[in-house]
Amino acid sequence: MPARIDIAFRLNGVGKRASVAPETSALEMLREVIGLTGTKYGCGEGECGACTILVDGVTINACLMFAADCDGRDVMTIEGVNATPRGEALRRAFVEHGAVQCGFCTPGIMVQAWHLLESNPHADQATIQRGIEGNLCRCTGYKKIIEAVAAAEAVERGQTPVEQSREVQRG
Amino acid sequence: MTIERYCAPRTLDEALEILRAGPVSPFAGGTDLMPQSQAGRVRLAPVLMNLRRIEGMGGIAENDGVVRIGALTTMTQLMDSAVVRERLNILWQACDHFASDQLRNAGTLGGNICNASPAGDTLVPLLVLDARVELAQKPNGRIETRKLPLAEFLLGPGRTTRAPQELLSAIEIPLPAEGFYGAFFKLGTRPALDISAISIGLGALHDDGCLRSVRIAFGAVAPTAIRAARAEAELEGRLLDQDVIDAAVQAADTEIHPISDLRASGWYRREMVCNMLRRMLEDARSH
Amino acid sequence: MAELRAKTSPQGSDPARGSLIGKRIPKMDAPDKASGRTRYIHDINLPGQLHAKILRSSERHAKIVSIDTRAAKALPGVHAVITAADVPWQRPIGVAKDHLPLKTDRVRSLRDEIAAVAADSVEIAEEALGLIRVDYAPLPVLTDPVAALAPDAPRIHPAPQGADGGPSLKPGLPVAYTGKPDNVAMVMEYAQGDVAAGEAGSALVVEDVFRLHYVTHCCLGVSGVIAEFDPSGNLLLYSNTQVPFLHKREFAELLDIDPGRVRIIQPPIGGGFGSKLDIYPFEPIAIFLAKITGRPVKLVFTREEEFLASPTRQPVLLKLRSGCTKDGVLTFREVETLHDNGAYTSWGATTPFVMMQTVSSLYRVPHCRYRTRAVYTNNPYAGSFRGYGNLQATFAVEAHMDRLAEALGIDPLEFRLKNAQDPGEVTPQGMHFKTCGLKDCLRTAAERGDFLRKHAANRARWSDGDPVKRGVGMASMLHVGGGAKIYPSDGCGTILKIDDFAHVTLITGASEIGQGSETVLAQLVCEELGLPLSAVTVVNNDTDITPWDVGVHASRTTFIAGNSAIGAARKAKDKILALASSKCGDAAEALDLAEGCVVKKATGERVFELAKLIRSLHFSDKAELVMTTHYYEPPSVHQDKQFKGDVSAAYAWATQVCEVEVDTRTGIVRLVKVTGAHDVGRVLNRLGIEGQIEGGIVMGQGYALTENLMVEDGWVRNPNFRDYKLVTAPEIPEIDVSFIETMDGEGPQGAKGVGEAPAICIAAAVANAIYNATGVRLTSLPFTPERVYRALHGAAQPLEWNVPQ
Known part of the structure; x- marks a missing residue:
């Protein structure tokens, strides 16, 4: 047995x-x-x-x-990350900045980005790039993901509020 | 692959008892064992032992000029350590090239050493730093330890002198003298998440245009990571001019035995060792 | 990496009208995906479901002597173990119908399917695979496509032997039954003008040979399928297919049932990129197991399996000769290619269809000849992959253009401008470029990339002693942008209903594969109906509900499905405005829809609230619903047997300028910057189109620099992400994209398809940039450090065209 x-x-x-x-x-x-x-x-x-x-x-x-x-x-997990304020800021930034295409890599990158901002709240672009080097994405070319993480970081610092989506999202 | 027992001992003593009792697959981060066993490349023993809960086998401490690093220390913990960053910077550089954040958070220094990959990222800087490994066992009811230089510990790809009943408990590194210069190079197109085609470590003390206490190590050009004694000898105490650099590069060329595999040909590896060692020595000169 | 600076065209959207066109619209499926709520096929489990695994060949080429499944069948938890003998009714699949899902007498590549297991768990199924014993009698292995053409080469598809030991040729039947007398799987030839005359009139002729390698899609979500039969024998498939309606019919044929009894549900997919255009053996195998066990059967690949057994981009050896006058006007072009088909024929063999378009029509070439032979080998077989041969063709044509320009002493930009197509051109191949932004693309990319200055400056540094060189290179491309009529119909259907609360359900045949089609379709409908995006639900994933569509390929969805959606929306609008007109007395033409209301076109004055108006129609004595259908068939033509005809309703153009840094000590090439200019017709969703272009550029970067499926003697050496290197986040270049808006007359709101375009130019532009940096021309992909280093140090073997006629 x-x-x-x-x-x-x-x-x-x-x-x-x-x-x-x-x-x-x-x-x-x-x-x-x-x-x-x-x-x-x-x-x-x-x-x-x-x-x-x-x-x-x-x-x-x-x-x-x-x-x-x-x-x-x-x-x-991503389900827990979602429920945190930082998770919410990241999700909103990922949506607004077009960081999601097929979406399969997205939860993993969300969790990694969450951790990156948790341990390095002032992550600059190069730090973000290195921070997600262990996450492969085949669709986006990473650029919008990097921009989304940077935007979520800026929101946390209270610099530029992420615009509320003008369009109500389905679902 | 029927595992009869899983255990997660809390003490080294307990872990060594389990090891003594019979075939065990020990793991710490699991980052190598898990994929290898799932792909059927490694057959797990009936007892699977998680080392991560052993108390006192982590941590980084400096005592009497020796830095002792617990085998369970993760790559991330190494990078977060002030003594590693400031005094053992070459090790810090290698950790920075190690896989990804997720793997640095899980992978341990002890695991990277015991995995004994010829391309293991930490082995080259540890060789440069004259690291010693500490092995523990409990043959007669008492814990016994032995220490040996890392170079003697590594035998070949995946092979070490660790006996089945032994555990690698710690790594000891004599603190290099103040002003020790250390540089790590890993050939690749990415900053990390790459198995190195070759890697080079260089350590030395600058002394009026000369290098002293020169230590050079190479990864992925021999069955184990190796020190390059002949190249070191060519450099030791000599004025670091172009002739000396040429001589050291030529010596290094005789010390490596690179193979061809899917990551690079032996020819290319040899070219890279020579070109990059040259570049590193030139950088060291202008440092 | 700087901010992406996209040009806003003066022809762009009109903000005063509250238009959504050209705005940055977040994808409708993004919130679910970003929170991990989206259920991919891997996340779906049906009650009573079994798990399937496939036993694949351990030999590259061998006769199957015997298969012993007894021990596997005896394993507790195993419900079925099948081999070809258990499904004598199976039928051949693939583009040439040259293989059976489960192989009968022989295996022809490592991936070949021999047996399959359905069990209570994946672990049990895997254990059962290990208990199946297969005896092989090895056959000579053929893995060199050139050798495949030799008269005495081993035959990959010999005629199967009949019971009497003699050949059992059955004329008129698929290759799987009849065999092939030689290893030539497919020949495609095209000609225009008189190449000999063109050559005679040339002041200069250049010939090059190029070699293109294996790459594969690497969808982050591995392949998978769930098959289930109901007690009446109706098949329900949860499938990742990109062509549900074509596959519905094919699965019905495989099972010899009425296509009406096959229903395909498409859960969201973890990446497509063309990988899911053909039926692959795992799908019928899952269906067989479901049929035999009477249970739902789920079959999901491991990543290793995904590398071994999903399609690749077709590797190609290509010879290209062109000539031009002393003034730099192209006179002729002659291309011959050898495609390594692998063991079987999938869409990869048909990529010449696209390749010849680039050869004949990217530039004006009066005389042109093109020939491809795709040959069988014991290598993995190739399918369709974003760009569909155009990455291969453009790599060759655009590297070759730089060679011609240099031989002429003209700069690469001027040479291209001299030969570039103009709007209105009808090429000898029959393609009609009603809009064509190529010259704008060339000029814009060159200007924004500072191409001419850098190109000259980099050359001046060839021998300056610095081991790190900079280079800049350009390449352009032409690709279908208004569908591609490779089937008799290239159409798409839409059903649109507006409910009592003015909520729109858009039911489209077009599948969403992550590219954002459902968002852009919703946007186009909102534009017609004056509604916010939140008023639209898109249904696009169930063949029992959605109307017919050819499938997601050829960059066609925005164009074709977009026009279809607009058509349905306009019919709905007509109905609504006619009703409004009858109620308020104003002419329908004087009314419009805006912000959820019927308004007066001239003043914007609100006349009716849309929801109320619709309710008044619904609950009146007329009792009518606002529900419309539309089928859009583009005004393109199915090409004739000579491959001539206007195959697409619009054509997309682009120029990309790549800047690289080459470390001559290591051979490492870093892609520093990509400056792209894309004729996209019109930007519909700026966020979406940027995402497509950036993602395509980085995919092209992988093709050029890092990705290489190493197939050596039929063995796949690197079936993992450790050694199959996708580009990672720190490696991406700075990206600067300009949109050239040519407002295509047939396109939805003027747009063209753009999904494949951005990946196409990169490899050629990088090759040209490496040359500009170092003076060394690389002709084999990919430009991995060792290959580049060898070339830089004279240690590379030159490519030769040694292909027998």
Whole structure:
């Protein structure tokens, strides 16, 4: 009988229990066991950043983390990032600045950008570029993503308020 | 790949007991083990041991001119450390070229060393810094440690002198003298997220136009990251003029054994070692 | 990276009217996507669903001697293990119908599908794959397309042997049944004028050989499909296809059922770029498993599988000869290419269709001959990819133009201007350029990129001793911008309804693949109906609901689906204004729709609130709804057998100037800046079009500098992002884009399609820039550090055209 490990951790601020196989990745656990699908599988090798999550306040590739290693730790996914003021500012900036095309890389980049601004509130353009170097995007050419992160950063500093979208978004 | 047991010991003692008992796949960041095992390139042992919870195996401390870095220290923690940035800057530079923020947050120094990739980013600066590794085991109910130079620890791609029952517990680096000059070069088109085709580390003390305590290391041009003793000897204590640089580059050329693989041909690697070592020495001269 | 400075054309939008045209409109799907709420195919799980995995060949070319699936079938949790023997009714797929989803007697490339498993979990399915035993008898491996033409080359598609051991040729049947007597999969030839006469009149002739490499789409969302049959045998597919209606029919043919019984739902997709225009074996295989198990079956690739078994851009060896007069007027052009088809034929083999347009018509060339042979090998097979052969053709043509200019002693800009097309031109190939901004593109990009000054200054630095060189290069392109009539119809249907609250549901055949089509379509409808974007819902993802469309390809959606949506909206507007007219007495022509109301055109005075007016129609004794349909068929023609005809309703043009830095000590080329000028007809959604162009430029950067699917002797050496290098955020160039608004008469609000255009020029412009920096001409892509270093240090092997006739 293969081993199962019972773990307990905080997920997006709420206590969570799960039973996982030892070889299961945090990504599989989040998506297939818990059902939070905002974290994406892009490569399974830590090369694309689509599965970026926060663990104890720093970002990691969920595909490279053993789920069992979540035990006792504080995990935040895109679903949790969304609910924060910084997450909201980023989301608005990503929408307004056209940083989203197919959108598959977007949640991972949102989480990475959130962490970048958390640890470096005055990130300049070069810092933003380096900050998201572990996140691949095939659609946008990154330019609008970089602009969006910079805009969200500016909002946090209270410099230029992000314009409210004139158009009410669907959904 | 049936794992019978997963464990996350809290103490080194406990971890060494588990190691002694039988085949174990230890991991820290998991950034190498996870993808390798999922792709079937590595067969996991029946016991999977998470080292990350071991207390006292992280942290960076300076004592009596030696910097001790716990094996569980992540690349990000290294980069955040004042002593690394100011006194071991060549290591800081290598960390800056290491993968991505996400991988720097997860990957540990101990893991990068034990993975023993010929292209391992931290190995070249650690060789330049004369780093020693500390290995611990518990053969007879007592923890025993041994320390050896990193150069002796590395045997080949993925191979080290670590015995199955041993853990790499710490890395010790003698603080270089004040004014130590260290430069790291990694060939690539990206700042990071790249396996280096070649890397070069250069460390030395400037002394009136000469270099002293010269240390040169290369990555990805031999089965392990290597020191280049002959090139160092050509430079040691000599006035750093064009002739000396030429001699050092020629010596380095004899010390490397680059292979051709999908990242570069052996010919190109050799050219790059020579060109870039030359450039680094010229930079050092004007420093 | 500076601010993107886009020129605002005087012909741009009229802000006084509150028009949305030309504004920066955020994508409607962006909030969901940015919050991780969007459900891609990977995120969908149906009750009772099984997970499928495919066993692929471990040999490049071999006979299948036996397959033993007994152990796999016995594994608990396995519901079905199938091989070709289990689906004797399977039919060939692909553009040439030259392969079966599950291979029968032989495998022809590493990716070949041999068996498949449906199980309770992915893990069990994978474990079962490991239990399947396949015995192969290896066959000679053919991976060099030149060698494939040799008379004694191994045959990739020999006639299958009949029961008596002899050939079982069945004339009139697909290649998969009949085999092919040689390795030539497809030949495409085109000619105009008299090349010999053109050559005789040339003062100068230049010949070049170019080699283009394998790259692949790298959609961040890997391929996947979910197939489910209902008890009556109706098939429901959750699919990432870019051509739902064509595939609906193809799947029905595969299953020998009425197409009406196939329904395709398209969840949002994690990138398309042309990768999803053909049916690939994994899709029928999932369908077979669903049919056999009676359960929904989900099949999703791993990233490694995505690299091994999804299509590539077609690798090409290309010889190009052109001549010109001493005044720099092009006299003739002759192109021959060898396409490595791989083991099977997908859309990659048909890219000459686009390549010959660039060869014949980017510049005025009186005499022209073009020939492509696509040959079978044991390599991976190539499909369609953004630009569809035009990256390959433009790389060759535009590098060659610089060579001609240099031989003539004319600067590259002047030489191009001398030969560039003008509006009104009808080319010998039959393309009619009703609008053409090429000369404006050339001048604008050159001026904003400071091309002439830098070009001269960089050359003067060739031997100044500095190991780091700067270079600037330009390239232009022509691409279809008003659809492409490669099928008898290039149309798109729209159903539009306006409900009692004046909310519009726009039901379009055109799929959204991340490019922002649903937003631009909504915008066009709002423009007609005077409504805000929030008043529109777009439905575009279900073949049981949406009207027919050819599919998302050929940069056609904004143009074709846009015109279709406008047509439907105008019909609705006509109906509304006629009603309003009957109620208020003003002529319908004197009324308009604005800000949710019927207004007087002259004064803007509000006459009726739109919602109220519609309710009055609905709940009157007439009891009518405002619901319209429109089918738009562009005024283009299906080309004849000689590839002549005006295939698109409009043509897009662009010039890009690339600036590079070349480190001669390492061969590392850094793309510093791209200055682009694009004839886009008209900017509809500025945010969206900038995104398309920036993304395309960076994709072109990858094609030129970093991306390389290394296929060596049929093995894929780098099926991962570690060694298949996409451009990352710190590597992107400064981007400066100007929009040339030529206001195309047929385009929706004057716009042309632009989706593919931005990726096309980069490789050629970078090659020209490297030459300008160093004096060394690179003719093989990509310009990776080692290749560039070798070329700079005389260690590169020159390319030769050694292809047998």
